[in-house]
Amino acid sequence: LNGDPRDYAWGSTGFDNIISQLMEQQAGRQAPPPATEEIINNLPTTKISKKQVAEEQLDCPVCKDEFNVDEEVLSLPCTHCFHKDCVARWLKVSGTCPVWYV
Numbered sequence: 737l738n739g740d741p742r743d744y745a746w747g748s749t750g751f752d753n754i755i756s757q758l759m760e761q762q763a764g765r766q767a768p769p770p771a772t773e774e775i776i777n778n779l780p781t782t783k784i785s786k787k788q789v790a791e792e793q794l795d796c797p798v799c800k801d802e803f804n805v806d807e808e809v810l811s812l813p814c815t816h817c818f819h820k821d822c823v824a825r826w827l828k829v830s831g832t833c834p835v836w837y838v
Contacts, residue, residue, distance in 0.1 A: 755826065771827035775831070776828070784803040784806065786805050798818055799822050803817070812833050816833050816836075
């Protein structure tokens with residue numbers, strides 16, 4: 737674990753708290769509407785390759801866990817990749833990439 741433990745979300749409750757805080761901070765901004773279940777389910781998946789793991793330090797921008805070789809991840813149109821469970825929760829609140837939103 738690198739850095740301050742308070743910079744991480746511990747479990748689903750911690751993750752939900754972070755999303756709530758972000759949404760409160762952005763209350764005045766017009767957020768894109770939530771993504772539908774159909775849109776989320778139709779996002780393309782990608783398998784993480786050995787080359788990607790060797791050349792880049794790839795991690796999920798939401799939970800910060802490193803991706804493993806052959807792990808299947810969701811790819812958004814902006815090309816950011818996420819664990820499906822991590823990004824699905826976010827997209828159900830705001831239909832945009834969490835990396836670009838903040």
